[in-house]
Amino acid sequence: MTQSNARERIERFAQAFRDGDIDTALALIDALIDEHPDHAPLHWHRARTLKAMHSDAEALAAVKRLIELKPDYAPAWLMRAELSASDADGNYPESDLRRALELDPGLARAHLLLAQMLGDGDRRAEAQAALTQALQLDPNQPEAYALRGQWRRREAMAGFGDDGADDADTIRTFAGQRYSRSKLELARADFLCSLSLKNDPRVRLRLADVLHDLGEHDHALAAYDAVLSVTPTDDPRRAVIEDLRARSLDGGRGEREQMARVLEDVLASADASERATLGHDIAASMVKSAAAGVRSGMSLEQALAQFVSDHPDDAIAIDIAWKIYALAHEPQPEYAPSELASYPKFMREHAERVTSALGAQGFRVIGDYEPMHLAAQLGRPTLVRIYAAGDGITCGASYRIEPKWPGWIAFLLLKLSGKWQRPAVVELETAFDDGGFLVTNNAGTTSPFAYRGKVDLTALVTDTAPAVVHARHRERIERYRREHPNATAERVDTEERVMALQARITAAKGEYRRSIGYVEENELRQLLGAHYERFSARAANWGRS
Incomplete structure (x- = not known):
């Protein structure tokens, strides 16, 4: 082959390589x-081509052959370091990089890779020197600024929790991590410099994290969105990026929400039998209280210190306070249609007895339901049968609850004293177009919580017959009409209307609880009974928190 012919073929290879026609380039070389x-x-050209094809093993073999032929070629040693962490000959990237720099101290990328390698260990001073040299030789290396930004963000970590002093330069996250603001600012500057040279989504993601930690949540969201815009929808990393982005939502409150969910997820591992115990119930109250504390602005450390205790009295007081708090923040009612046969005999029998009694009063059954929104509170499946009255303005529900399991010894004591009971309740409801609600049930003293204002609740003694509950409810409707002559009872004769009424009553009850500061003194006394002096101050303390 003539020299001119060889030159022509080399030029054709170079053109194909520049055009991105890598297969043609490889065939030519x-x-x-x-x-x-x-x-x-x-x-050398073959190694470059294979590297461009991401055929790293073949590229490594090609560069090794090049080193055999020309051992003083510095770029070859640099490429071998990039392609392999170690090879069968026992050569490591550091030795390859140092050989490259020995042959050509002006290889800026070799200095950069050496800095990357040394920076992951305890040789930070050497790494810093290598990075400084890399930037002096070539100040337009985006990876160099990105690397320095990573180091600076790491250096910005100033302790966790109470470990470290609070000053004007200290930022403290909801999780308790402390950062140096000035060092985070330096990291941001490096990431921005890197991005000005090369738009790398990985660097922009690091920038977004720094912006979040600096409290610049809107800018952080924009950076996360820019990364997501170039991340395929089926890329498994997308979910991670979306989780990171969620922290910056609502002015950074998204991080509180994530932290609270991490706490609540602790409860998810419990099986059904464990969830039905009082021990789990108390533990759940502590965890949920801590989660609510985080959502309200506490740091994780503060919330755990405030709401998690191994002292029995504290644990019970936190449980009481949480349940009072939860009354004012009940979840949106969610009733799922269910099969009667799936419930225990005592629940089915109660539903059938009430159906017969209310049927004689003109009620019909709308359906059987599982109260999904109360699953954690009840601890086990609970049958709720819903009814509609013949007059179309009253709906009802019947349910019988299995109390949470206190353990065998406590169960026997409660059984012998007659205090282990399965509350069997019938409740009737009517709504008026002036915003008032009438609720009549036979729950007796099973609940000490009374309601006034929009929700007028009357609790008759336990075991009051369904017919008597209905008669009393009718009396209350007539009295309400006399006292509010312009009010008209609304129709609640379909499943849709009944479910809408549940949501409205729940909201009204929550509004009332919040308006009185959650609980009144007489309610707390009735709730705690003989244990009032023991627990009231503790419960009030956690309730105020």
């Missing part, structure tokens, strides 16, 4: 190597 197997520059 392979043909040349077949004719000139010991010509070192051809092996």
Whole structure:
């Protein structure tokens, strides 16, 4: 092959490589190597081509062959370091990089890779020197600024929790992590410099994290969105990025929400039998109280210190305070249709007895339901049967609850004293177009909580017959009409209307609880009974928190 012919083929290879036609480039260079197997520059071109194809193993073999032919070629040692953490010959990237720099101290990228390698260990001073040299040789290396930004963000960590002093330069996250603001600012500057040279989504993601930690949540959201815009929808990393982004929502409150959910997820591992115990119930109250504390602005450390205790009296007081708090923040009612046969006999029998009694009063059954929104509170499946009155303005519900399991010894004591009971309740409801609600049930003293204002609740003694509950409810409707002559009872004769009424009553009850500061003194006394002096101050303390 003539020299002019070889030059022409090399030029064709170079053009194909520049055009991104890598397969053609590889075919051209392979043909040349077949004719000139010991010509070192051809092996360099082949290694570059294979590296561009991400065929790293073949590229590594090609660069090794090049080193055999031309051991003083510095870029070859640099490429071998990039392609392999270690190889069968026992050569490591550091030795390859140092060999490259020995041959050519002006290889800026070799200094950069050496800095990356040393920076992951305890040789930070050497790494810093290498990075400084890399930037002096070539100040337009985006990876160099990105690396320095990573180091500076790491250096910005100033302790956790109470470990460290609070000053004007200290930022403290909801999780308790402390950062140096000035060092985070330096990290941000480096990431921005890197991005000005090369738009790398990985660097922009690091920038977004720094912006979040600095409290610049709107800018952080914009950075996360820019990364998501170039991340395929089926990329598994997308979910991680979306979780990171969620922290910056609502002015950074998203991080509180995530932290609270992490706490609440602790409860998810409990099985059904464990969830039905009083021990789990008390533990759940502590965890949920801590989660609510985080949502309200406490740090994780503060919330755990405030709401989690191994002292029995504290644990019970936190449980009481949480349940009072929860009354004012009940979840949106969610009733799922269910099968009667799936419930215990005592629940089915109660539903059938009430159906017969209310049926004689003109009620019909709308359906059987599972109160999904109360699953954690009840601890086990609970049958709720819902009814509609013949007059169309009253709906009802019947349910019988299995109390949470206190343990065998406590169960026997409660059983012997007659205090282990399964409350059997019938409740009737009517709504008026002036915003008033009438609720009549036979829950007796099973609940000490009374309601006034929009929700007028009357609790008759336990075991009051359904017919008597209905008669009393009718009396209350007539009295309400006399006292509010312009009010008209609303129709609640379909499933849709009944469910809408549940949501409205729940909201009205929550509004009332919040308006009185959650609980009144007489309610707390009735709730705690003989234990009032023991627990009231503790419960009030956690309730105020």
